[in-house]
Amino acid sequence: MPEPSNYKLIGAVIEASVANDWYSAVREWEIVDMEEDERCEQGCVCGHEHLRYLFTLRNRLNGNELYPIGNICIKKFERDDLDSELRARMQAIKLAQTANALGTGGQVELKGGSFTRDLINYMRDEGAFPDNKYNYWDGDNDGRFLLDMFNKRGDLTERQGKKVYAVIRNAVYPWLRGVWRDTHNGQAPRF
Ligand SMILES: [Zn+2]
Incomplete structure (x- = not known):
């Protein structure tokens, strides 16, 4: 994952997780909410601007939330269930x-x-x-x-x-x- 936005995503996820490494940290999260913003005014935790679909992820272990996060970043978790x-x-x-x-x-x-x-x-x-x-x-x-x-x-x-x-x-x-x-x-x- 070479792009800067990926480092931002990794940092945000690890910071809010119990585990300290990306591959364990991504297992801690679940989707709890989704919104559509037709005006695309908000940006993802990775820094990517103009999200249309804003997701909220919640950490199963510590209750932390990641918001807003876009669908493209959720795919980077590489979890079939998500x-x-x-x-x-x-x-x-x-x-x-x-x-x-x-x-x-x-x-x-x-x-x-x-x-x-x-x-x-x-x-x-x-x-x-x-x-x-x-x-x-x-x-x-x-x-x-x-x-x-x-x-x-x-x-x-x-x-x-x-x-x-x-x-x-x-x-x-x-x-x-x-x-x-x-x-x-x-x-x-x-x-
Ligand atoms: Zn993103």
């Missing part, structure tokens, strides 16, 4: 942006390019699908259904299409509004 969470959170915010651009006049399509297998599984893990009588009081039936329909080759039947629409409307959208508010300082979305 990378997959980062990817899922980025996909979730992109889905929220798509929904926001469509507004109340439309709805994001399952196969329109905004959903991925990982994102649907992330939503399942995050409890996006609430239990109700339509899913026999097991919300994950809806999560699994959405995944099956996403993976299905060829057209959905009319019945499947209607159910997909309803699950996106009644489970994905409320969850996505929460994602939007969490990442935009409580600001209400346009969807």
Whole structure:
């Protein structure tokens, strides 16, 4: 890692960690928050300016926080678990942006390019699908259904299409509004 920004990142991480070496220190951190700043006014702990996506990392051992830190620097931790969470959170915010651009006049399509297998599984893990009588009081039936329909080759039947629409409307959208508010300082979305 030869660039000066990498030394700044290494310094900031080690300073806030229990371990004194980079490879042990990076294991101590988890993602606890993410924000989108459309005006890109803040800079990363590495010195890189104009972050659009601002993450907060928290140290599991001493409770220290690193903020703001950008997605590029989180990738430098080279941890598969952080990378997959980062990817899922980025996909979730992109889905929220798509929904926001469509507004109340439309709805994001399952196969329109905004959903991925990982994102649907992330939503399942995050409890996006609430239990109700339509899913026999097991919300994950809806999560699994959405995944099956996403993976299905060829057209959905009319019945499947209607159910997909309803699950996106009644489970994905409320969850996505929460994602939007969490990442935009409580600001209400346009969807
Ligand atoms: Zn950075």
